[in-house]
Amino acid sequence: MLSRLALLQGLSLAMLGAVFPYLALELKALGVTGVALTLAMTATPAMRLVLGPAWGMASDKTQGSPLILLLAAGAALLGCLALLGLPPSLALLGVLALGIGRTGSGPLVDGLTLRTLEGQQDRYGRVRMWGSLGFLIAAFAAGLARDKGISPLWFGLAAGVGMVAVVLTLPRPPAPTKTSPKLGAALRKLSTDTGFVLLLVASAFHFSGHAVYDSFFSVHLNAQGFDTVWVGVAVTLGVGVEIAVLASGSWLLKRFGARKLLIGAMLLAIPRWVLSASATSLFFTVGAQVIHGVTFGAFWIAAVALVGERAPKHLRTSGLGLLSAAVGGVGSGLGNVGGSLIVDSGVDTHMLFWLSSGLAVVASAAAAGCLVASRRPAPAFEVQTH
Secondary structure: OHHHHHHHHHHHHHHHHHHHHHHHHHHHHOOOOHHHHHHHHHHHHHHHHHHHHHHHHHHHHOOOOHHHHHHHHHHHHHHHHHHHHOOHHHHHHHHHHHHHHHHHHHHHHHHHHHHHOOOOHHHHHHHHHHHHHHHHHHHHHHHHHHHOOOOOHHHHHHHHHHHHHHHOOOOOOOOOOOEEEOHHHHHHHHOOOHHHHHHHHHHHHHHHHHHHHHHHHHHHHHHOOOOOHHHHHHHHHHHHHHHHHHHOHHHHHHHHHHHHHHHHHHHHHHHHHHHHHHOOOHHHHHHHHHHHHHHOHHHHHHHHHHHHHHOOHHHHHHHHHHHHHHHHHHHHHHHHHHHHHHHHHOOOOOHHHHHHHHHHHHHHHHHHHHHHHOOOOOOOOOEEEO
16 A cells, blocks of 8 residues: 555656646747736645645545545646647636646645554655655656657646556545544634644745745746756755655654754755855855755655644544645745745845745744644544434
């Protein structure tokens, strides 16, 4: 089962890596511009705010049924297919289907992984690292293929087909028990857990700085007169370290614990962004991004572990959906809006990373609060009997 989960992680993030870094270019090639392009590029972060938790609740309500993951993977697959086959006037339909599917795929695969590793959640990083590897290979291969006139969407389509095929081989969950969670009441109680709420706040601000980097690093390099190819070098260095960090996840959690690992990753983001904001040489501008492997990899291991700790088993995928909404919805939106304002204003692009530095300070403060609050016992949750 773990091998299938590793393959699912790899295929899920391979679709992300193959499609989303090049989506704006593909849409422009289809003739999607102006307001339509803006709507298309903001659709997925906006949908994550609502659909991330909704997918998680659906999975928890059905006790982890693979059918929910199949629906999400199928929607993303149809989105790629639509973008490849529909006329440009209907391209937004493909983007919406792709976004609907992708908002669910990540938290659902993570939720399934934690369910399978019940009692051994510290092994999560060794499974999740295959996702990072899939992202890296797909992003690199899709970029090379696009230069030769092959749409990256074909790579996304292939990953989607593979994901659907793997989900179809997953075993059915055990028959429902005589008790089931009161999901609505339990989620409301979870929202009163100060430690959990501060985790979401810290995660949103922490990732917002990474969203600035993801979306505007190429703009910054070009503004400094450096070739765009160095974006790929920076990504490769960062994700390479990220894979090593994820592979060491079990040791890191045992050595430092999830709380210290979380705040450590967030504090380390501050010098990363300050160095990025101060650097004028190519060596330091690109080299600083090696730290990404820790500021994202260690952060994600810790955040998922804390969700598993604060949310009970029957709410775990819902908790991961809320984490996805905080990171990919609030955090991504905040970073992209702030970065866009800086770029549109025409100021020195080094300001992008001064912004990220400020966001990292806020994230670290929220993480410190989480460190204190999450030491208190998690709230008790009720179930209803049939």
